[in-house]
Amino acid sequence: MIRTVVAFGAVGAMLVACAPERQVSGRALYMDYCASCHGLEGRGDGPAAAGLGKAPADLTGLAARNGGVFPRVHVMSVIDGYTRRDDRGSVMPELGAALQEGPLVRVDTGNGISTPTPVNLVALANYLERLQE
Template sequence: MIRTMTTIAAALAALAACAPERQVSGRALYAEYCTSCHGPGGRGDGPAAEGLGKRPADLTGIAARNGGTFPMVAVMSTIDGYTRRGDRSSVMPELGIALQEGPLVLIETEPGNTTPTPANLVALAEYLTRLQR
């Protein structure tokens, strides 16, 4: 089973390497998908925030809320919607489908394990690291 998963991961990496390279901008993805609710600075004060039943999260304090470490995998899972499936109290849309277009990159999701992940999702999460205060 492990050999099969390793083979699949290697094949996906090879396919991703063959895909035409496209520069992904986390800032542009943030502007397109996040600014309306979270605001340009990530503080949860975007123009659409007032119309929501729950204030959007202040994205500038993600690392501070996690002992000073930015939890990249958890953030990507939240953006994707994976950890929020079935959460009826969440007002944030699941962006997994919107961010799937484009190449995959291998991300270490836990020590020794890599997962093919949409480059757009990674770029957006990496952009959020720059918003931390």
């Protein structure tokens, strides 16, 4: 097995994982689960956005709205649905179950505790970080 170590910039998160047999594509996950509402470039202008009661977030400004730092742990929590369980007004689906296929990787969420996290969730968050302006 190959061991991979990836540092997550200013958040200081650390990912240590055994490489999965097939490469996980954050872009492909985004196209499958997010682009219909958030649009191809993440601006909240996808074809399904017009039919929603609330406009989807512009995902290209997540870091800008967080003092220039990509809020990785918060983003993963929103995607998973964990932070929105009590938000009955949200139209965004909880993707936690959909992203659980594949191995778990350990992510330091900034509190010194390494948390097992689905590799697909991490890959999607990595892709969203690349969309930042």
